[in-house]
Amino acid sequence: MLRGVSDEEPGTGTGMRRLRNYTWWSLVLLSCLAAIPVLQLAAGDTVPPAILVVTAAATVLTVVQRVRFVARGLRRGQSPPGPRAEHAVTFALVAAAWGYGVAVESNPTPWAFLPSLVAGGVVLDVGKGRRRSVTLLMAVVAAAACLAAMPYREADSGEWFPWFMAALVAAFVLCFAALDVTQVWFWDMVVQIDRSREVAEELAVARERLRFAADLHDIQGHHLQAIMLKGELTERLIGRDDDAARAQAAELTELARTALKDTRRVVHGYRSTDLRQEIAGAVDLLGAAGVDTRVHGDTRNVPPPLQALFGALVREGTTNILRHSQATRCELTLETDHTTARVRLVNDGVSLQDTRPGSGIAGLRERFAALGGDVEGRVVEDGADTTFELGGHAPVRR
Structure with missing residues (x-):
């Protein structure tokens, strides 16, 4: 487990x-730079022990507070920003230590790490909307501490030295803050991408479930409609033509057996639609319902990747004709050119009160859209003749 970050932190892979x-x-390991001022003082021969202890305390303060601020910054989605008073007091103390380094050291550059390291941690521990202003304020305070300590400096330096050191510490503060924010920003981007991947996987599962539900709806609706039709016909034939009734009852049993077999195949993901068989079945079923069905076009001209898609549309259209119309004729047309394949069912006997597209057509539209196509169902009025047209098209990919 990563220290400083809770178990609820995203990213478990x-x-x-x-x-x-x-x-x-x-x-965190950048905090090691805070030890340089202590090592610099310890290397000298005339440093009083009290000063060495104070400098070591400033180093420990820098490291501890930076680690705390960074830890809270990495848990930004789970904890509020740190207290402003703690930020201000910590930075003021390390800025004073920096000013002391300017006053006593001939080369105070390593002391600039103290306010810079704390500045990076503070910026991570404040709200994102305040980071820029807080960073600029800390850069100004560090530069002001440098200029305030210059009158107490014992080593000789030129006129340019105070302004150079002030600009240097301000640049250190800005660079460390930018470095820390960029590092955490990169982590946040990776977390968002990882979450997006998880959402995409969940959506893929949901789409597959919807596809399965659509296939099951098409198959069960088609077969149940056929079974109901055959059952009604068998009921009318009993007592009038027993031989025909027995024949219809045998077909009814076969339909039920086929429905069970197709359902099992869908469940196991093995079902492949044969467009020719779907059209033949639709013609037989519509013929049994008294619908004169004409087929135009050759199923062999439909590319194999579109066979199952067009078969689903034919199956849905047949079910809708039986369920939502009093049709007496139906025209089924297949058209294929070099770029697009089309299928269209047109039937009469339309009830204007029941022409709203159902969930089956909505599912078909999603499946066609996945292959770059579309499905449209519309009522066509031509004088006294009103028909319903269900058509779908998809690009041909050879």
Whole structure:
């Protein structure tokens, strides 16, 4: 587990854990730069022990507070920003330590790491809307501490030195703040991408479930409609023509057996639609219902990738004709050119009160759209003749 970041932190995969650990340790290990001023003083021969202790305390303060600020910054979605008073007091103390380094050291550059490291942690621990203003304020305060300490400086330096050191510490503060924010921003972007991947996987599962539901709806609706039609016909033939009734009852049993077999195939994902068989079945079923059906076009001209798609449209159109119309004729047309394949069912006997597209057509539209096509169902009025047209088209990919 990454220290400083809670167990609820996003990114549980191995790669995400490694990146999170890298982000954490790269931010924390920068704190080692705070030890340079202590080592610089310890290397001298005339440093009073009290001064060395105070400098070591400033170093420990820098490291501890930076780690705390960074930890809270990485948990930004789970905890509020840190207290402003803590930020202000911590930065004021390390800025004073920086001013002391300017006053006593001939080369105070390493002391600029103290306010810079704390500045990076503070910026991560404030709200995103305040980061720019807080960074600029800390840069100004660090530069002002440098200029305020210059009158107490014992080492000789030119007139340019105060302004150079003030600009240097301001640049350090800005660079460390930008570095820390960029590092955390990169981590946040990776987390968002990882979350997007998870959402995409969930959507893929949802689409597959919808596809399965649409296939099951098409098959069950088609077969149940046929079974109901055959059952009604068998009921009318009993007592009038027993031989025909027995024949219809046998077909009814076969339809039920086929429905069960197709349902099992859909469940196991093995069902492949044969467009020719779908059209033949639709012609037989509509013929049994008294619908004169004419087929135009050759199923062999429909590319194999579109066979199942067009078969689903024919199956849905046949079910809709039986369920929502009093049709006496139907025209089924297949057209294919070099760029587009089309299928169209046109039937009469339309009830204007029941022409709204159902869930079956909505599911077909989604499946056609996945292949770059579209489905349209519309009522066509030509004088006294009113027909319903269900058509679909999809690009041909050879």
